[in-house]
Amino acid sequence: MTFSDLAGFEALLREAPEPDAAARAAAEARNARLTKPAGSLGRLEEIAIWYAGWRGTARPRIARPQILVFAGNHGIAARGVSAFPVEVTAQMVANFEHGGAAINQLARNAGATLSVHALDLDRPTEDFTRGPAMDEAACVAALRTGWDAVDPEADLLVTGEMGIGNTTSAAALANALFGGTAEDWVGRGTGVDDTGLALKREVCAAGVARHAGKPPLGLLAALGGREVAAMAGAIARARRLRIPVLLDGFICTAAAAVLDRTVPGALDHCLAGHVSAEHAHPRLLAALAKEPLLAMNQRLGEGTGAALAIPVLRGAVECLSGMATFAEAGVSGG
Numbered sequence: 599m600t601f602s603d604l605a606g607f608e609a610l611l612r613e614a615p616e617p618d619a620a621a622r623a624a625a626e627a628r629n630a631r632l633t634k635p636a637g638s639l640g641r642l643e644e645i646a647i648w649y650a651g652w653r654g655t656a657r658p659r660i661a662r663p664q665i666l667v668f669a670g671n672h673g674i675a676a677r678g679v680s681a682f683p684v685e686v687t688a689q690m691v692a693n694f695e696h697g698g699a700a701i702n703q704l705a706r707n708a709g710a711t712l713s714v715h716a717l718d719l720d721r722p723t724e725d726f727t728r729g730p731a732m733d734e735a736a737c738v739a740a741l742r743t744g745w746d747a748v749d750p751e752a753d754l755l756v757t758g759e760m761g762i763g764n765t766t767s768a769a770a771l772a773n774a775l776f777g778g779t780a781e782d783w784v785g786r787g788t789g790v791d792d793t794g795l796a797l798k799r800e801v802c803a804a805g806v807a808r809h810a811g812k813p814p815l816g817l818l819a820a821l822g823g824r825e826v827a828a829m830a831g832a833i834a835r836a837r838r839l840r841i842p843v844l845l846d847g848f849i850c851t852a853a854a855a856v857l858d859r860t861v862p863g864a865l866d867h868c869l870a871g872h873v874s875a876e877h878a879h880p881r882l883l884a885a886l887a888k889e890p891l892l893a894m895n896q897r898l899g900e901g902t903g904a905a906l907a908i909p910v911l912r913g914a915v916e917c918l919s920g921m922a923t924f925a926e927a928g929v930s931g932g
């Protein structure tokens with residue numbers, strides 16, 4: 599199953615599978631018999647049962663988590679919306695490939711595979727204040743890169759990104775999807791000063807004004823970037839494969855939000871791995887009704903916040919699947 603235009607992608611989103619209700623009910627029943635006071639594992643119980651429903655078994659395991667990092671370059675970066683030069687995108691891709699970035703360490707820490715997909719770095723998107731960042735064909739190609747990158751054998755997915763200027767793209771996308779003002783959605787990204795922040799707000803407002811009224815996937819093409827669309831494609835594919843997803847920071851969540859606005863419930867297989875320190879990430883998570891697992895003041899992207907949350911989800915699942923019941927352990931009172 600694949601797609602060749604945005605309408606085809608939307609059609610696939612609309613026929614996305616639901617979790618396995620019987621497996622979820624069996625996990626709930628098992629959780630109620632485990633050797634602990636009812637509810638004492640707190641939110642771990644809820645997320646383990648959620649995971650069991652998506653995996654279709656009451657005693658799941660997380661053995662093959664996959665982290666995908668997508669990289670793209672942005673036309674608006676030439677306007678000076680980042681504290682860093684555009685060359686850093688390609689330089690960081692080399693750093694990922696040599697194992698030197700934060701995500702390499704956190705992927706190893708989580709026991710996850712990591713692969714990096716650079717999307718046409720020498721062909722930045724267009725400046726979205728002047729026209730759409732991508733035409734439909736470019737957006738579809740990026741969605742498909744993400745779609746095809748998901749390992750059908752994976753049992754958990756994290757999508758991360760690298761793209762100088764992409765907090766401005768994500769802010770414009772979120773602003774166009776959810777309304778409000780540029781002030782609501784624009785933050786400091788890599789650490790721009792007050793002048794940079796004012797410029798980012800202007801660029802965001804101009805992009806939103808220019809592309810307002812388009813449907814969510816049209817906004818993804820108009821205001822997003824190749825790595826943003828690739829994350830959306832991977833998250834959508836994971837849903838078809840019933841692979842749960844941990845969302846990363848602001849840019850990843852903006853990509854995911856496009857799916858939610860296209861088909862309500864499209865992110866039911868996703869948990870927010872963390873809330874980042876980027877200004878509008880709490881607002882964006884609230885708009886999606888997602889409660890983050892971690893709040894570590896990270897503001898890096900690359901998938902790092904979600905990667906750090908993998909062991910938390912795995913811990914929850916190990917308790918559900920590995921603990922003895924009161925009857926098995928001969929413990930009184932259950």
Ligand SMILES: Cc1cc2ncn([C@H]3O[C@H](COP(=O)(O)O)[C@@H](O)[C@H]3O)c2cc1C
Pocket residue numbers: 679680681682686690759760761762763764765766786787788789790898899900
């Ligand atoms: C060395 C370095 C490594 C990074 N890893 C992720 N980002 C993050 O910062 C960028 C977004 O911020 P802005 O919109 O301000 O450019 C993205 O590439 C994001 O992944 C990095 C940024 C830098 C400089």
Ligand SMILES: O=C(O)c1cccnc1
Pocket residue numbers: 765787788846847848849850874875876879896897898899900
């Ligand atoms: O929230 C994020 O993931 C983020 C914030 C700033 C820069 N890059 C990524």
